Structures are given as structure tokens and as C-alpha cells.
Amino acid sequence: MSENFVERARYLCSLGGAAATVTALPGGIPILHSASGCAGNFAWTQNGGSGLQVGGYCGGLTVPSSNVQETEVVFGGEDRLREEITSTLKVMKGGLYVVLTGCVPEVIGDDTFAVVNDFRGEGVPIIGAVTGGFRGDSYWGYDLVLQALVKDYVAKGAAKVKGRVNLWGVVPYMDPFWRGNLEGARHLLELLGLEVNSFFTSADTLGGIREAGSAELNIVLSDLYGQGAAQVFQEKHGTPFVTTSLPIGVSASEAFLRQVGAALSLDPELVQRVIDREKRHYYQILEPLTDCYNDLDLQRYAVVVGDANYAVALTRFLADDLGWLPVLTVVTDRVHESGQPAIATRVERLASGFSTNVVFESDASQVLGHLNRVWPRAAGQKYYNSFSPAFVVGSSLDRELALQLGAPHLSVSFPVANRAVLDRGYTGFRGGLRLAEDVFGQIVANR
Amino acid sequence: MSYFDNKVPPKREDRLNAVIAHQDSICGLARKGKGGKSCLIDDGERGFTQGTICLLLPALAMLNSLPDNVVLLHSALGCGSCTHSQNANVRMGSNARRGKAQDGIWLSTALDETDVISGGEDKLERAIIEADRRYRPASITIVAGCVPGIIGDDIDGVAQRLQPQVSAKLLPVHCQGFKTKIWATAYDAVYHTIGRNLLVEKGVAEYTPQDELEVLREQERLARTVNLMNVSSMGRVDEQELERLLASLGLEVNVFPVFAHPDSFVKATRAALSISTCPTHDDYFLGYLQERFNVPSIIKHMPIGIENTSLWIRDVAKVFGFEEQAERLIAAEEAELREALAEFRPLFQGKKVFVSAGEFRALATARLLQEIGLEVVGIRSFHHDHFAEVEYEKLAREAKTDYVVDIANVQPFEEANLLNRLKPDLFLGHANGNMTAAKLGIPTHVIYNTGLAYIGYRGVYELARRLHRQLSNPAYNRNLAENLRLPYSDAWYEAEPFSYLNTRGRSVNE
CATH class of the missing domain: 3.40.50.1980 (Nitrogenase molybdenum iron protein domain)
Incomplete structure (x- = not known):
């Protein structure tokens, strides 16, 4: 990981993540207070990275934006923002308007909240978030929007309702499989009889989000994304949270159900019944693969390259569910040193007993170097235990690595330029079956 | 003194009096050209605006295509992430030209809160040195976004200081998005650095023929x-x-x-x-x-x-x-082309089309559409300058009605309103710009995509062929329109399409 630059960053800035997050909210209208090019930059990025998904109800080049120019840099942009919000309320039909700031207004010192609060005072459903690009990446932008919702939109003082939970940690558009993954995780929780508020699926509503304070537990499917908001939520609304990894596949889903069951003190027998039923179904479906798994010798060495959610979850799936050998796990987020152990330990103690090598590296061009360190290259010897047959699960930027290794490849983590993704998801028991289909499908593609 | 003697090229607002906010008609613009008055169009302002692109995007489309070049963005983390889609063009383009699909290399200094306060020049220096060592490129284009423009980083000074220490040619490119409304300034920004740095013989003496x-x-x-x-x-x-x-x-x-x-x-x-x-x-x-x-x-x-x-x-x-x-x-x-087009004409005859793109592209494509039998009923040009006058005249000559011309840097809200009134049978728009028409159920086609043919005689045939295909089954967009709605209020469709033009500051168009 370079100290001085990020190579082909696998994320946008916090404004980019924030805008995508608001677009994904039911009836959400982002209002950018930024330079004119930010929205277009996000649209182009999603076009190339989010599995062919650009925007939604109000995304892409449709988002209102104050488009600040030199005049505003000199004289301040607050009047322009006020005008833009006033016009937006007339032109755009939405349920919730969220003002998001970019670099320029923040550097020149605009008081965005002063403007937003004037409209709030008049009863307009509008909130603001300070999301200037220099504050962090798009995953942090997601967190900032959730924090704004928690602080300024979710109703205070709601009585807790037994069995009601909020579900976070999957970032819209940054995870190209966000819809499917949220629905898969939601489905797992519903199997336990829980009432789930996941904010971004078609089953969610703004009314539900406003009542989110009534949840007895927040479940964050990520060691990083949404953690800030979960803490703010606990402070403001008194709801505790549990952090889990993204539950991809049978082993992870089982652990996830047990963890949530324990956190909510659910009847262990109920949890066990659900797990038994789902596993029976899973293995019934997997059963007929057995001949070909053996006959075609489908076990693989693997390199996993992905964001903090996927790097962990995919490694675990490959090792614990498929019995593969993922020898290198590359986490592509720029994680602060203090946050690295929490992620690394998740793949150091795998149920299968297999352990991988974890590195934190954002730059695709450096992954082969890391692999060479953990798996020395041939030195001309007659017998060489080569890194083959291999598979690369990563992003479309990791195709080059796969080519160099002569390995098949599947894009899962952002950017996914070479797959069309609508509501496919890998979470849950069934998600594991989808992922198994996709990786084995790549191996036999030329059969 | 040449513009090229300055560190930063002029913006097109100043150099060409280019404008982005103006309402007119095809005959109106053609007349202005003839009367030599078009330079007198003052740029308008909109009181409601939607996000667009800035000059950084087209500049990166050029820079990322250069083989053996590393693009080093000096800005906040997100600037340049657009390359994720442009990279498809880099891969396809290098495959078509050199037989190998290759990813571009783009880096970001990812300026953070500390850099905003204390300046980013030191970070940029270290990034240049590391990029030179890691990639050994022929050139490093140092592309400045908005933040360095405000905090005052001098990318030309850094390039000059470091050039003796690195083997790559250092090329500063100025893309501060807030400084120009005309994103075509991007081409000037890239050409500016080419002109200042790359047109001199480098290293190896030129081969001298002997006999x-x-x-x-x-x-x-x-x-x-x-x-x-x-x-x-x-x-x-x-x-x-x-x-x-x-x-x-x-x-x-x-x-x-x-x-x-x-x-x-x-x-x-x-x-x-x-x-x-x-x-x-x-x-x-x-x-x-x-x-x-x-x-x-x-x-x-x-x-x-x-x-x-x-x-x-x-x-x-x-x-x-x-x-x-x-x-x-x-x-x-x-002769050959006209004969080949005959098979498509019956489906095009009498169909109305709306065109949206960069000014010249929109106008030339509109002319093409007239030639294959469609009727142009509206044009949106992303900006306007005097070069286009001759094109407006060509179109006006053949126009059946004095249709609307919207000078707008995209602004799909105006487009939604206009399309709802005009109800064209076909819409051609730029990348990420067909969504509005598509959700209104209008058959759409992209007006620019480097994988498709548009240019020359072959381009006419291929575009006609693709439009014929779109019109032969527009079910995809029709289904969208029946099941989705655009995010505009009912009141907006009732309002005049140019209600927000010149509702703020500045002068009114003549």
C-alpha cells in the first residue's frame, strides 16, 4: 500500500457514496452542494463499477446540484444553495431531501446546516450531511448519511418493540450486489421471526425508517461500514448493536443466525430448527454437484481481493463451504492500523482449520508481489509445488492478475465492470448456492 | 504572447464567449449566425440546476488512453473515479490498436483534511517520485482537481522542481471544475500541456536518411x-x-x-x-x-x-x-450509400426525433437524421459558440418547423418537460443521458460510444441500421414508462420548460 497515492481507487469519495446512498433510500432526493462535475463523475463511476447499475429514482445526472462556480468561491455559496433547495422542492417530487456537501463549499466555509435548518424549521422533510470528498471514501459517505438520518430523521423516544431490528453494513452501489445481499440477510432474520428494517430494499419505507428508533437491536454486517452510525444510534436512541461479517454461504449464515439469536436471547431451539431446515435444503441442492466436483477436480487454490466485507466473507465461503485453499486475502480498503486486527482475525480462525494470509493493499498492481511472498515462485527445480489450479475472486481490476496466473476469475467486489447485476445476492444459504454456481460456472465456461 | 506561454489555458467562456444557458430556436440561431450577432449572446443562469460533468471527465478520457502514461490526480479521493467506465474504452481501444486489452493506470493523491489545511505539494512530490519508480512510465500527467485550485497548490512548480529527479516526462494539466462551466475547456487543458511539453524531440536523435x-x-x-x-x-x-x-x-x-x-x-x-x-x-x-x-x-x-x-x-x-x-x-x-439506406427509409419516414449532445455532435447528427428521413423536432446542445453557426444554418434550411434549441449542460428536467410536450418518436442522447427519454417510453439510442460506428459514410449506414433496430421493437422503454415515473412533480410538467432560465442573477439573453 503506497503512503503517497491510491492506485485505481476502488471507491469514490464520501460525497459519491453519500449520493448513491440517498438515491437508494425510498423516495430519496440528493441535493448536492458542490461543483458541477461531481454528479457526472459518480454516474460514470457507477457505469463502470456497479455491475451496470447507474442511479435509480433520482440518481445519475438527474440529481439537483448547486453547481458552484468561481463566483461562489469568492462570495460564498449559501444563497445559491438556498435558491437550489427552493427550486428543488418545486421541481422534484420526493419523500426525503438530503443536502450533501462537496469539497468546494466546505473549503470555502459555507454554513450548510444554517440553510438546511431554515427549511426544516418550515416543516420540509430535509436533512443535511457534511460529505466533502477530502473527508474519506464512499463507504464513509454511506456512514455519514446514516448518521444524518439517525440524528435528524429517525423519531426520538420511540418505545422499543420486541423482535424489531435494523440491518446495515451493505453499501448501495459500492456493493454491486447490494440489493440481493440485503434481501438475503433480511430473509435470514425473517426466518427467526424478526421484523427487519433494512432501509434500502423495496420492502422498506420512509415511515419505517422514521420509526427505526423502536428497534431493539441494530445489526451491522460489516466491521467498517455503518459502524459510526450504529454508535450514534446507540447514543441517540439507546439501541445496542452487534457487528457480524457478511453472511455468505452455509457456514457464515449458520454463525450469523446463532449470533443474532444470542444477542436477542431467542429460543435456541427455534434457531436450531431454522438452521437444520435451511441446511437440509442447501445440501439437497448441492448433492448432485458431487460427481462433477470430484470428476472435474474442482478444488482450487485462490486469491481473494475485495473490500473489507467481501475479502472476509468470500475467503470464509471458499475455505469453509467449498473446501478451497484461499492462500491470500487482500483487503482493499485503506483501513487504519487500529481497525485491521478486527478484520484479520475473522479469517485467521476459520471453521475448516484452513488459514489464509491477510494483507491490506488497495493497489491491483501490487497483489502479485504479495502472492509471490506467500507462495514462492518456481526456481527452475524439476518438481515444483505450483500455485495451480488457481482461481481469482476479486474485482474487474484483478483480471490482469488472473491472466498472469492463468486462472479463471470472477468479479464480485467493486469495480464490477464485466457483469450485469440486478438483484443477485450472495448472502444467506441460497446466496452461497448462487456464488457456487458463479465460480464453478467460470471454471467450466469453455467446457 | 501565445496562450501556451501561460501555465493555465484560458477558459472557453473568455476565449470563445461560449455559453451554457440559453433558450432559442433553430431559425433564431441560424439568423444570429448570418447577422454575425451570436457572439452577443450573454450566458444565462438557471435558478434550478442538476449535476453534470466538469472538464476533468473528458480530459481523463484522453489522458487514460495514452500508452505508457500514468494519470496522477491531485485532488480529493473521488475525482477521477469516472475512469472506471472510461477504462472500458481504454481496454477496447488498446485491444483494437495493439491487440491487447490493457487497463489504464490512474492514481490519486487523495487529499485529506490535513492536506486541505497545510497544502498538498509535499504529498504530490512524493507521489510523483513513487509513481515514476513503480511504473517507469514515459509520462506522468499531473491532473489538478478543485481542491488544489482553492488551497493554492502549484502543480507546475512541483513538476518543474521534480523533473530533473524523474525519468518520466511530467505534464501538468489544469482541471479545476469550479473554474469553468464549459467542459470543452478540457480539450484545451490537455492540448495545453501537450503543446508546452511534448512537441520537442526527446532523447534519441532523429534517424537521418543516408541516400x-x-x-x-x-x-x-x-x-x-x-x-x-x-x-x-x-x-x-x-x-x-x-x-x-x-x-x-x-x-x-x-x-x-x-x-x-x-x-x-x-x-x-x-x-x-x-x-x-x-x-x-x-x-x-x-x-x-x-x-x-x-x-x-x-x-x-x-x-x-x-x-x-x-x-x-x-x-x-x-x-x-x-x-x-x-x-x-x-x-x-x-450513390452506394443512398441505395443501401433505402431499405430503412420507410420506417423512418415522418418520425420525429430529438437530439442531445455536445454542440457539434448534436447538430451534425441532427443533419444526418434529416438525411435518412427523420424529422428533427428539438435539439439540446451542451454549450454554444460561434463555430456552430454554419451547422444551425444547414439545419434551418431543411427544418419543417422552427423547433426548439435548448443550450444546456444536460439539465434533464428541461428535457423531461420538453419531451412530454413534443412527444418525439426517437431520442438520441449522450452517455448517461438517455435515461429520461427512456423512462418516458421514447425509443432511445446513444449518440456517442467508442465501440460503435458513427462517422463517415459507413457511420451513416451503421447508425441508420441501429436506429431501425431500435424502432423495430421499442418494448424495453415502453415497459419502463408503463411501470416507472421520473422524479419530477406534476406541477413541473405544467410549467414552462424554461421557467428556471435567468431566474437568478446575471443578464437576460438578448
């Missing part, structure tokens, strides 16, 4: 070598069409600057002529090539559509005295 015959041959070759300017608006398939046409006049083509190796840029200074395909792209640089290296240029018609392609060829032929040859070529090509 006289070789000298003569080389002179003869250069005398019929032309620069074909491409700033990324043409894919390889379009370049090939123009190369084919120019080769049939006996000309050799040097495509410049996309996908050209930075070390080879100097070739552009030795050509007999530079040919632009779009006045929105190249005027800044062609003026410089003329002034500094005596390379004359043609920058007038865009070779999109039958008439425009023929006019484009005639202009080139005239320079070399190949008029007769050109007329024979044109006659043969046009």
Missing part, C-alpha cells in the same frame, strides 16, 4: 501525411472509416493524440495538414500548431452524415489539389 532517394521519399511521404485529430470522440472503427477515405485520396494518416505514445507526439509537428473532425475539440491546439510549427489545418465540418462527410472530404482534397479524385470518390460513395 538522396530516401530523403526524397521521406519528404514525399511527409508532404502527404495528415494529422487526424481525435480527442476520444471516435472509436477505432470511426478512425478506420476516415483513414479509408483519406487513403483513397493518397494521404497517410497520423491519428492524434488519443492512443498515441507520448514520445511520438512530435510527429504531429511535421505533418502537411491537421484535420479536425469537430470544432468543439481542436481549435485551440490547431492554432498553436499553425503559429509555432507552420502546420496548416482544417476545422469546419464534422464528418457525420452524408453531406457533412462529403464537405469534409472536399475541404481536405482542395488543400492537396485532389478535387477531381475527391468528386469521383464522393459520387461513388454517396
Whole structure:
């Protein structure tokens, strides 16, 4: 990981993540207070990275934006923002308007909240978030929007309702499989009889989000994304949270159900019944693969390259569910040193007993170097235990690595330029079956 | 003093009086051209605006295509993430030209809160040195976004200081998005650094032919070598069409600057002529090539559509005295094309079309659509400057009605309102710009995509063929319209489409 630059960053800035997050909210209208090019930059990025998904109800080049120019840099942009919000309320039909700031207004010192609060005072459903690009990446932008919702939109003082939970940690558009993954995780929780508020699926509503304070537990499917908001939520609304990894596949889903069951003190027998039923179904479906798994010798060495959610979850799936050998796990987020152990330990103690090598590296061009360190290259010897047959699960930027290794490849983590993704998801028991289909499908593609 | 003596190129608002907010009609704009008054259009302002792009995006589309170049963005983390989609063009383009799909290399100094306060020059210096060592590129383009523009980082100073320490050629490019509303300033920004840094012989002495015959041959070759300017608006398939046409006049083509190796840029200074395909792209640089290296240029018609392609060829032929040859070529090509188009015409006849793109692209494409039998009922040009007057005149001559021209840097809310009134049968829009029309149920087609053919005679046929395909089954968009709604209020559809033009500050259009 370079100290001085990020190579082909696998994320946008916090404004980019924030805008995508608001677009994904039911009836959400982002209002950018930024330079004119930010929205277009996000649209182009999603076009190339989010599995062919650009925007939604109000995304892409449709988002209102104050488009600040030199005049505003000199004289301040607050009047322009006020005008833009006033016009937006007339032109755009939405349920919730969220003002998001970019670099320029923040550097020149605009008081965005002063403007937003004037409209709030008049009863307009509008909130603001300070999301200037220099504050962090798009995953942090997601967190900032959730924090704004928690602080300024979710109703205070709601009585807790037994069995009601909020579900976070999957970032819209940054995870190209966000819809499917949220629905898969939601489905797992519903199997336990829980009432789930996941904010971004078609089953969610703004009314539900406003009542989110009534949840007895927040479940964050990520060691990083949404953690800030979960803490703010606990402070403001008194709801505790549990952090889990993204539950991809049978082993992870089982652990996830047990963890949530324990956190909510659910009847262990109920949890066990659900797990038994789902596993029976899973293995019934997997059963007929057995001949070909053996006959075609489908076990693989693997390199996993992905964001903090996927790097962990995919490694675990490959090792614990498929019995593969993922020898290198590359986490592509720029994680602060203090946050690295929490992620690394998740793949150091795998149920299968297999352990991988974890590195934190954002730059695709450096992954082969890391692999060479953990798996020395041939030195001309007659017998060489080569890194083959291999598979690369990563992003479309990791195709080059796969080519160099002569390995098949599947894009899962952002950017996914070479797959069309609508509501496919890998979470849950069934998600594991989808992922198994996709990786084995790549191996036999030329059969 | 030349513009190229300054660190930063002028913005197009200043250099060309280009505007982005104006309401007019086809005849109105054509008349202004004839009366020589169009420069008097003051730019308007909108009281409601939607996000668009800035000059950084088209600049990166060019820079990422250069082989052996590393793009180093000096800005906050998100600037340049657009490359994730542009990289598809880099991969396809390098595959088409060099037989291997290759990813571009783009880096970001990812300025953070500390840098905003204490300045980012030190970080940039370290990034340049590390990029030079890690990638060993021929050049590093140092592209500044908004933040360095406000905090005052001097990327030219850094490049100058570090150049002796690195082997890559350092090329500063100024793309502060808040400084210009006209994103076509991007082309000037890239050409500016090319002109200042890459048009001189580098390192190895030029090969000197030994015998006289070789000298003569080389002179003869250069005398019929032309620069074909491409700033990324043409894919390889379009370049090939123009190369084919120019080769049939006996000309050799040097495509410049996309996908050209930075070390080879100097070739552009030795050509007999530079040919632009779009006045929105190249005027800044062609003026410089003329002034500094005596390379004359043609920058007038865009070779999109039958008439425009023929006019484009005639202009080139005239320079070399190949008029007769050109007329024979044109006659043969046009006859063959018109015959081939006959099968599509019945479906196009009487259908109304709305066109949206960069000004020249929109106008030339509109002319093409007229030629294949469609009726143009509206145009949105992303900006306006005087180069386009001749195109508005061509369109006005053939217009059935005095239809609307919206000068707007996208602004789909105006488009939604206009389309709802005009109800065209077909819409052609730029990348990420067809969504509004599609959700209204109008058949749509992308007006620019480097994987598809648009240019020359072949482009006319291929575009007609694709439009015929779209119109033969527009069910996809129809289904969208029946099941989705755009995010605009009912009141907005009732309002005048230009209600928000000039509701804020500034002067009113004359």
C-alpha cells in the first residue's frame, strides 16, 4: 500500500457514496452542494463499477446540484444553495431531501446546516450531511448519511418493540450486489421471526425508517461500514448493536443466525430448527454437484481481493463451504492500523482449520508481489509445488492478475465492470448456492 | 504572447464567449449566425440546476488512453473515479490498436483534511517520485482537481522542481471544475500541456536518411501525411472509416493524440495538414500548431452524415489539389450509400426525433437524421459558440418547423418537460443521458460510444441500421414508462420548460 497515492481507487469519495446512498433510500432526493462535475463523475463511476447499475429514482445526472462556480468561491455559496433547495422542492417530487456537501463549499466555509435548518424549521422533510470528498471514501459517505438520518430523521423516544431490528453494513452501489445481499440477510432474520428494517430494499419505507428508533437491536454486517452510525444510534436512541461479517454461504449464515439469536436471547431451539431446515435444503441442492466436483477436480487454490466485507466473507465461503485453499486475502480498503486486527482475525480462525494470509493493499498492481511472498515462485527445480489450479475472486481490476496466473476469475467486489447485476445476492444459504454456481460456472465456461 | 506561454489555458467562456444557458430556436440561431450577432449572446443562469460533468471527465478520457502514461490526480479521493467506465474504452481501444486489452493506470493523491489545511505539494512530490519508480512510465500527467485550485497548490512548480529527479516526462494539466462551466475547456487543458511539453524531440536523435532517394521519399511521404485529430470522440472503427477515405485520396494518416505514445507526439509537428473532425475539440491546439510549427489545418465540418462527410472530404482534397479524385470518390460513395439506406427509409419516414449532445455532435447528427428521413423536432446542445453557426444554418434550411434549441449542460428536467410536450418518436442522447427519454417510453439510442460506428459514410449506414433496430421493437422503454415515473412533480410538467432560465442573477439573453 503506497503512503503517497491510491492506485485505481476502488471507491469514490464520501460525497459519491453519500449520493448513491440517498438515491437508494425510498423516495430519496440528493441535493448536492458542490461543483458541477461531481454528479457526472459518480454516474460514470457507477457505469463502470456497479455491475451496470447507474442511479435509480433520482440518481445519475438527474440529481439537483448547486453547481458552484468561481463566483461562489469568492462570495460564498449559501444563497445559491438556498435558491437550489427552493427550486428543488418545486421541481422534484420526493419523500426525503438530503443536502450533501462537496469539497468546494466546505473549503470555502459555507454554513450548510444554517440553510438546511431554515427549511426544516418550515416543516420540509430535509436533512443535511457534511460529505466533502477530502473527508474519506464512499463507504464513509454511506456512514455519514446514516448518521444524518439517525440524528435528524429517525423519531426520538420511540418505545422499543420486541423482535424489531435494523440491518446495515451493505453499501448501495459500492456493493454491486447490494440489493440481493440485503434481501438475503433480511430473509435470514425473517426466518427467526424478526421484523427487519433494512432501509434500502423495496420492502422498506420512509415511515419505517422514521420509526427505526423502536428497534431493539441494530445489526451491522460489516466491521467498517455503518459502524459510526450504529454508535450514534446507540447514543441517540439507546439501541445496542452487534457487528457480524457478511453472511455468505452455509457456514457464515449458520454463525450469523446463532449470533443474532444470542444477542436477542431467542429460543435456541427455534434457531436450531431454522438452521437444520435451511441446511437440509442447501445440501439437497448441492448433492448432485458431487460427481462433477470430484470428476472435474474442482478444488482450487485462490486469491481473494475485495473490500473489507467481501475479502472476509468470500475467503470464509471458499475455505469453509467449498473446501478451497484461499492462500491470500487482500483487503482493499485503506483501513487504519487500529481497525485491521478486527478484520484479520475473522479469517485467521476459520471453521475448516484452513488459514489464509491477510494483507491490506488497495493497489491491483501490487497483489502479485504479495502472492509471490506467500507462495514462492518456481526456481527452475524439476518438481515444483505450483500455485495451480488457481482461481481469482476479486474485482474487474484483478483480471490482469488472473491472466498472469492463468486462472479463471470472477468479479464480485467493486469495480464490477464485466457483469450485469440486478438483484443477485450472495448472502444467506441460497446466496452461497448462487456464488457456487458463479465460480464453478467460470471454471467450466469453455467446457 | 501565445496562450501556451501561460501555465493555465484560458477558459472557453473568455476565449470563445461560449455559453451554457440559453433558450432559442433553430431559425433564431441560424439568423444570429448570418447577422454575425451570436457572439452577443450573454450566458444565462438557471435558478434550478442538476449535476453534470466538469472538464476533468473528458480530459481523463484522453489522458487514460495514452500508452505508457500514468494519470496522477491531485485532488480529493473521488475525482477521477469516472475512469472506471472510461477504462472500458481504454481496454477496447488498446485491444483494437495493439491487440491487447490493457487497463489504464490512474492514481490519486487523495487529499485529506490535513492536506486541505497545510497544502498538498509535499504529498504530490512524493507521489510523483513513487509513481515514476513503480511504473517507469514515459509520462506522468499531473491532473489538478478543485481542491488544489482553492488551497493554492502549484502543480507546475512541483513538476518543474521534480523533473530533473524523474525519468518520466511530467505534464501538468489544469482541471479545476469550479473554474469553468464549459467542459470543452478540457480539450484545451490537455492540448495545453501537450503543446508546452511534448512537441520537442526527446532523447534519441532523429534517424537521418543516408541516400538522396530516401530523403526524397521521406519528404514525399511527409508532404502527404495528415494529422487526424481525435480527442476520444471516435472509436477505432470511426478512425478506420476516415483513414479509408483519406487513403483513397493518397494521404497517410497520423491519428492524434488519443492512443498515441507520448514520445511520438512530435510527429504531429511535421505533418502537411491537421484535420479536425469537430470544432468543439481542436481549435485551440490547431492554432498553436499553425503559429509555432507552420502546420496548416482544417476545422469546419464534422464528418457525420452524408453531406457533412462529403464537405469534409472536399475541404481536405482542395488543400492537396485532389478535387477531381475527391468528386469521383464522393459520387461513388454517396450513390452506394443512398441505395443501401433505402431499405430503412420507410420506417423512418415522418418520425420525429430529438437530439442531445455536445454542440457539434448534436447538430451534425441532427443533419444526418434529416438525411435518412427523420424529422428533427428539438435539439439540446451542451454549450454554444460561434463555430456552430454554419451547422444551425444547414439545419434551418431543411427544418419543417422552427423547433426548439435548448443550450444546456444536460439539465434533464428541461428535457423531461420538453419531451412530454413534443412527444418525439426517437431520442438520441449522450452517455448517461438517455435515461429520461427512456423512462418516458421514447425509443432511445446513444449518440456517442467508442465501440460503435458513427462517422463517415459507413457511420451513416451503421447508425441508420441501429436506429431501425431500435424502432423495430421499442418494448424495453415502453415497459419502463408503463411501470416507472421520473422524479419530477406534476406541477413541473405544467410549467414552462424554461421557467428556471435567468431566474437568478446575471443578464437576460438578448
